[in-house]
Amino acid sequence: NAGVTQTPKFQVLKTGQSMTLQCAQDMNHNSMYWYRQDPGMGLRLIYYSASEGTTDKGEVPNGYNVSRLNKREFSLRLESAAPSQTSVYFCASILGQATNNEQFFGPGTRLTVL
């Protein structure tokens, strides 16, 4: 099992460019998440998908869109990148059942917006 995978690992964008961060999990998990991590700010939830076909806003959704493409894949799109979106982005997933709530994280994508 690869667990949770993310692409790309690193990306540099210019202000106003768009891009999509990809995330996939092979653990048959139901719920998937996108976080951003900034120094001193911890992990802030951008969007999450409790189950296939649903998505919900987290703490900091502005400037982002998501797509739960299928049970395995959850993508994050920046339509018009801004320097404030420079961050490390983590995708995560959980099985979603009541007795097992451990979140498994991907390796992260380091994004720089110039």
Next chain:
Amino acid sequence: GENVEQHPSTLSVQEGDSAVIKCTYSDSASNYFPWYKQELGKRPQLIIDIRSNVGEKKDQRIAVTLNKTAKHFSLHITETQPEDSAVYFCAASKGGTYKYIFGTGTRLKVLA
């Protein structure tokens, strides 16, 4: 809105001493409280978790305690070792939503 506060932001201890990190949550309906360890340049990984129907949980040198009345929970690491040096995050979630709110992290340094 929902909030999780974590203290301290940095903590230095001598090898062999104990370390305690504290978190306070705002949503009284939260019922699951995990702790994650993140080494430099790596992804966060779960080290221990506790549910609202339990007051304390131990796993070797680490333990977590929960006080539902006060809405706070703590991570205790005993006999600290250099490899315990990392950033630790607490989180809280509410069953049914699977939405997690994280604390801002504690950078723990264990001095040899």
